[in-house]
Amino acid sequence: MIDYQGILNNIYQTVILEKDKGEIATYIPELANVDKNAFGIHLHLISGETFSVGDSEKKFSIQSISKVLSLALAMSKVGSDIWNRLDVEPSGNPFNHLSLLELEEGIPRNPLINSGAIVIADVLVSVLDNPKEDFLNFVRDLTGDSSIDYDLKVAYSEKITGYRNYAAANLLKSFNNLENEVDDVLDFYFHQCSLNMTCAQLTKAFFVFANKGKCLLEKTRLTKSQAKRISAIMLTCGFYDEAGEFAFEVGLPGKSGVGGGIVALLPNEFVISVWAPGLNERGNSKLGMQALEQFTTETNQSIF
Template sequence: MDSIEAAIKKAYETVRISPASGEVATYIPELARTNPDLLAISVMDLQGNQWSFGDVQTQFTLQSVSKAFSLALVLHENAAAVFDTVGFEPTGNPFFSMLPMESERGKPRNPFVNSGAIAVSSMIPGQTAAESYESFLKFLEQVCEEKPVMDSDTYSSESETGYRNRAMANFLKQYGWIEDVDTAVETYFMQCSTLTNVRQLARMGLFLANRGVDPLTQKRIVDEESCRAIVTLMTTCGTYDYAGRVAIEIGLPCKSGVSGGILAIVPGKMSIAAFAPRLGSHGNSEAGMDMLKLISEDLSLSLFQ
């Protein structure tokens, strides 16, 4: 067993036997049905070597982890327009907060808060939400060499109960940041409802660890500047009002989602995907963060050594 595999296994086993903390998300009814004790971790390096432990075949929805990929897609399509519509800066507020929009004429502070992600979703090519979502799936197919699918029950659950997200979309429309409220918000709900597992998610994120080029196919997915923007925003905004603590304790660009998934990037080395449904007070997977912290410490991965 090499040092990478040993570190991953040690982190997984340590967290697996630790007392559970946090609760599954309940504001999306379908997520409330998730088994809270699932736990999985997968790491893939730039040579395609992969190490995985736990419930690695268990599928979960991307939720806000999808925001890294929708941002990559629209940066690839029209990089110049993206940051005219959304900003670069952290908010210091929860991901669902509308407060900064009130004082900034509706412009989202960054593409990873919900308002910014909805604005980004509005830029995905397509005349309808279904067409835009198909563009999103085709993009994911490029980066994981298989086409993911949507969990229709989760999508229905989000679409039927996403009142705050619809309010944000209307706010964006009011100030002219998006054109069609329904297309933007339904595309967003669909992308969040895309199914994955940790092995596939680690594969998806690999291009972000290699300056925008998929190291296994040698295909450029995004240009270097766009890749740098995504990875930087994952560091400063990817875990919302928990980002400072993640930077100190883990030291890696991360994008979390309320299903319990986390994607972490080690530039020039590897992509890490963790999954554990119990969330802390800031909406991030408790056990997932614990595993990432242990792996980062053991392998000295922090960018801020």
């Protein structure tokens, strides 16, 4: 028997002593006000038990973590046709680079970089009746928690400063890889990224990927194969140009966001969410990465 609570406590003790907590993302003004000392973990075993430490019930902006959820919704709606419009290869480049997109003629490397997530947003804008509402309901349904909501200030903040994303969307459009209008797609995208969730809620939302496609309430939301494939994409592409490092050091599929959140999972075993708002120089939560490395070392659990 692994003493999960003891391990989470250990991690917490280590982390609060860490002097260099990384840097808060400031490019989205609304995110710059977060407390750098915030730190929480929530662990949810597939068997049902949960463990937590610190600020595991505080809400934060999930940002890029939402890309996995929108991908899941798109795959469940459209199936494998989405792979005609984007690839599943790691990008080997910082997350917002357009060069590769241009070189590869408008085909994003994978759905977890910005350009790829914008294509997925375009898919959802096309197939959903009320994209923003329907996506929100999808997340609420996965978690069984109707209190989850967008942070409209954050969405607006991104809208008026998100020049890189406008550049990416316009470039996609120039390559005919965007069906809808740039403004409509990005409006959805900025809302999607603005979701406010706690560590506890995130573990619930990602339960479906660790549980063969069945969500927490045992309803099937994805096929077994889809759940497996989304996990594979997280492993190879979930951490910008630090994906290899995360696989190397931690050894779990996962996804990070500039809000400082990370979700990771061991299929058929557990989902774990960490939140620590300070980022390392590659844009991933510094203490979050460290906490997950300690977690897999102490539990001796990883996919490898």
